[in-house]
Amino acid sequence: MSDFKQLEHTTYPTYEGYDLGLTYTSAGSLFKVWAPTAQQVHVALYDDAGVYDQEGIVQEHGGGREFLMSRDDRGVWSIALEGDWNGHYYMYRLEWADSTVHYVVDPYATAVSANGQRTVIIDLAQTNPDGWEEDMGPTLERATDAVIYELHVRDFSMDRHFNASEKDLSAVKGRFAAFTYSGLKDGAGNSIGLDHLLELGITHVHLLPVADFHTVNDLAELETEYNWGYDPQHYNVPEGSYSSNPADPEARIRELKQLVHSLHSAGIGVILDVVYNHTYSVEKGPFEPVVPGYYYRTDEQGQLTNGSGVGNEVATERPMVRKYIKDSLRYWAKEYHIDGFRFDLMGLMDTPTVEQLTQELRAEVRPDLLIYGEPWTGGESPQPLLTLKGTQRDKGFAVFNDNYRSAIKGDSDGTGSGFATGAWNQEEQVLKGTFGAIHDFTAHPSESINYVTAHDNLNLWDKIITVRGLREYCGFPQWEQGKPKDGRKAEQAVAEADPYREVDVTDLLEDETVRKSLLANGIVLTSQGIPFIHAGDELLRSKYGDHNSYRSADAVNAIRWANKARFRPVFDYYQGLIALRRSHPAFRMDHRELVEQHMEVLHSSGRVVAFALRHHANGDAWNHIVVIYNGSDTEQTLLLPAESDRWHVVVDAHGAGNEIRYEVAGHRVTVSRWSMMVLYDQEEPAQVSSSTEQDQDTGKVENGAEGSDKKMDQEIAKGETASFRTIELIYERADRQYSGWNVWVWGTGCRDGHVELHELEDGRAVARIQVALNVQRIGYIVRLNHWDAKDIEADRYIEIDPTRSVTQVLIHSGREEYLLLVNDNRAG
Missing domain, CATH: 2.60.40.1110 (Immunoglobulin-like)
Structure with a gap:
């Protein structure tokens, strides 16, 4: 290695330009790579993707046309090559003082060959779908207007019922292209696929990682490998296994843009799950072969630290790592018109980096980008400025509220219960969540992502089945590393189980598990903050008790579209709750002051929580709104506020929405067991939103x-x-x-x-x-x-x-x- 390798990383020169990687034009291509410790760097150009072995890897990268690059005083090596190089492949050849040589893919790559083996030169403008110049996602007046739906690309369309009578959709199943088909129906005439999302009423789809990841072989048969994608390889390139042709470098880019365009055309935003806290591999990853020892945190002995739980953690606090993350996010937001980002293990990222990227993206790209993440780590980290709960206060980004999650449902994988699943003494914790955690760890409700389940751990239905002690009754196997422990194939174990064995579909909304699931997400959808639901909850989705299905079979993970017809009243209930939230700003207050002025606790004991949203909260047309959660196993009678003696019920155990279901005269109401209720007294046209005060901050005129x-x-x-x-x-x-x-x-x-x-x-x-x-x-x-x-x-x-x-x-x-x-x- 060169003498630079012996220096502390703090002495490395840094670069502030926005042109690292490839800058392509038909007249020439400019290559730039930051490699301050390399002795010599060449760019090697190839006519093809190379020769793949049986594992889908290209072992030999010699034989290309190699051009010596020049180094400036900021550690950047560059070269400009005349001519149109569109369609060619390239690598960087780095040489060190001890004659060690690395051939590496450009860490700023935006296009790669199958399995990311070589970087590709393409004209990105040629990947834009029709109408891309006018494409734009939905705009948000406030972050709390969002209703987020977390979804895995492959889960969306791998079910055998994802089909159309007039089209053969087998070629698009599990791929980006499945999101571009509208008009799909099940046998009973229910909308599925894209139209299902539109009908449900969510505002944003949060996609599990779609950036190129390591553990799925792009060239393998689709059915053989599955992964959530939290093992990043190339941060700025779409995953090849989700494209129609991984060997065509342009296909994955064009098809992801088509996915975004399709969702945007339906009025739905797209949030990307991003994984900047670790890489799948260090030695074979995108960074270590370029600048050894710089991109990863180490302890006092120089050993890699493991705050991620998977063997390494990226040193986000170092200037060129921080720059890389901000450059990458800016690229996704601009090139792919992305509407927000969710950060995996954001706790491992230093808070100044998260604060800076939030400010810069909002200023440079769009002011309403949604930015949120997990405020925890997977292990011990030496970084003193971890982005944990509370560090987000007044910084413009949000974090997952696991306090609320646990209060509602209990522990993540065991039999521990929460408010909605039968626990006592959770009322105060639930109230903290309903107030947007402003009396817990947030400055404003817009900093809290409210949820009960996500892709990790038991999903909602399976969690309630576990708490109720019904796993064996439902035939759930014991899972280990994506397979049943008893030796059966996953497909067989799933076929022989029945997650809904105790459900009477003729009286669906009376079922205990159904009611508890509706109550859990009903709490989320009627609380202050940003609601987040896991895909399929509205279809009573089960993963057959598999609590960590990141590499399990499609039989476990695929969304079962037949459940929409089977459990239609459940879907209708979710649809009604989402419509209620989106129609009434009282549920979407984004500032602490509004919540403190308009929310009042009415009841908090005996497994019952009730609160009022008063005085046309946040400019709502409804005067006083009362929300009641009954987590007990008996019906409960509560006193209503004395200001009114006639109340309109819009949500109860049997339905939800904006329409009046019936009226309550007087000051008492009875709420069914394991259910919720929403009532209001008077409806008057809202004159001016009471959030107008805050509108000054966004340049609106106050009267x-x-x-x-x-x-x-x-x-x-x-x-x-x-x-x-x-x-x-x-x-x-x-x-x-x-x-x-x-x-x-x-x-x-x-x-x-x-x-x-x-x-x-x-x-x-x-x-x-x-x-x-x-x-x-x-x-x-x-x-x-x-x-x-x-x-x-x-x-x-x-x-x-x-x-x-x-x-x-x-x-x-x-x-x-x-x-x-x-x-x-x-x-x-």
């Missing part, structure tokens, strides 16, 4: 008290009877300093939120608040700027005198009570 005053003055000038009353809130401070002080109001029936204070000549300030004629009481807080401080911590209320058109109240700073000023302004 404040000045607009209200102007409207009132106009009506008075015309001699018309006002359609509202007015409260003149007169605020007095001893220091006479009113700069930045304002009033936050709710329950007005006109316009909730921010109202400006205007200074008066007598050393006081006044806020004029419009109130609907039927309103009897409003709430208010006097605050400094955007919640920098409050005059009084507690919420305060003003009772409305219905005989007066204008009510004047005097508020002294620091005092809870107010004075009602007598004036001659009686109505009528």
Whole structure:
């Protein structure tokens, strides 16, 4: 090795340009690779992909046309070759001081041959599908508007029922192309495939890793190998086994873009699962042969550390590693129009890197990119700035809320129960989750990914079956490394099991396991935060008790489309809950202040949780909304808020949605066992969202008290009877300093939120608040700027005198009570 190899990595020069890798034009190609410790570097060009052995590996890379590259003072080797090299293959040949030679694929490769054996020169513009220039995913006003659906590319279409009578879809099963077919139906006329996702109502599909991974041979028969993809090889290239022709370097790129375009055309965004915390191999990976010893963390003895649990961890904190990750993400977002990223074991990444990539991607690519990840590691790491729960506060990205997951369902693979699966004393933990974890580890609900199950561990149905002690009754085998321990093939074990043995499909929504599954995800879909559901939960998906199916057979993993017809009421329930959430912003508050002002706990004991979303929360058309979760095995009767004596039920044990199922008169309601209920009292058109205050941060105009005053003055000038009353809130401070002080109001029936204070000549300030004629009481807080401080911590209320058109109240700073000023302004 060269003398550079003996230096500490902190002395290596760094490079800030955006042109590492290949820059292609038809007139010439520019190659750049950062390899500061290499003695000499050539680019080797080939006419073909090389000779593959029986394992799908190209062992020999000599014989190409080799061109010596030049090194600059930043450690970058480069060369520009004239002519059109489109369709050729290349490698870098690195030589060290001891004459060791490595042939390596470009770590910045964007196209590779089958199994990633050689880098390929292509014209990326030729891979764009028709309409790509206009392609764009759905935009989000707030992160909490998203409903995320986690899905594996292959699982989506490997079921034998994924077919069409007029088309033979066998060639696209398990591949990117399966997402481009619409109009597919099952025998009963139910939509499947892409149309199923559209019908369900989710906003984003989160794809398990689609970047080129190591453990599936692209050239093998499709049915022989399976993997989730958390073993990365080439970070900027789509996985070849998901393409129609892995030997065609352009096919995988074009077909992934077609997948994205198809989902975008359906109004669904695409989130990529990315794995920057480790590589499958070190010596044969994308980094070590280029800059030995730089890309991986080591201990004091120079040994690789294992925070990932798979043998290595990438040193994300080092400048050129951090740059590589940001460059890679920027490439995916721009070239493939990706709408968000989920980070595997994000806990292993240093927090400054995650914070920087969040800020830069939002500034440079699009401001509403979804960014979230797992705030844990797979083992001990020497990195002191791990991105664990709490480190995300006010940094713009979200983390999975495993506290909430465990509170709802219990442990991940065993018989331990949670609120929805029969446990006692989980009510307070559930409430923390319903509030978007703002009283746990978040600054705002938008930082919490709420979920109960994902690809890891037992899926939801199998977890409930396990808690209930029904595994043996359902015929689940014991699994080990993707195979039944008893020696049967997976296909046979699956065929001989029945996950739904105790289910009566004629009375589906009365079944205990069904109800507990609906309650678990119903909690997720009606909580503050970002909801995340695992693909197939809406079809009661089972993996036959396999808790870690990353390399199990398709018989275990494939989504069974026949279950849609069999369990249609379950699908309808999920669809209704998602429609409810997407229609009502009260469930999607994205700032702590909104949650604190509008959410109120009604009940929290006896395996029952209830809360209210009050005063047109977040600009919702519904005035007061009550949500009740009953995790007990008996029906429960609860008191409803006293403000109303008539409530409209939209969700109960037998259905969910926006439509009124029935009405409850009075102040009591009974909730069925293992179920949830959502009710509201009044519906009025929302005047202005109470989140308008936050809209200032996104450049939207706020209409404040000045607009209200102007409207009132106009009506008075015309001699018309006002359609509202007015409260003149007169605020007095001893220091006479009113700069930045304002009033936050709710329950007005006109316009909730921010109202400006205007200074008066007598050393006081006044806020004029419009109130609907039927309103009897409003709430208010006097605050400094955007919640920098409050005059009084507690919420305060003003009772409305219905005989007066204008009510004047005097508020002294620091005092809870107010004075009602007598004036001659009686109505009528």
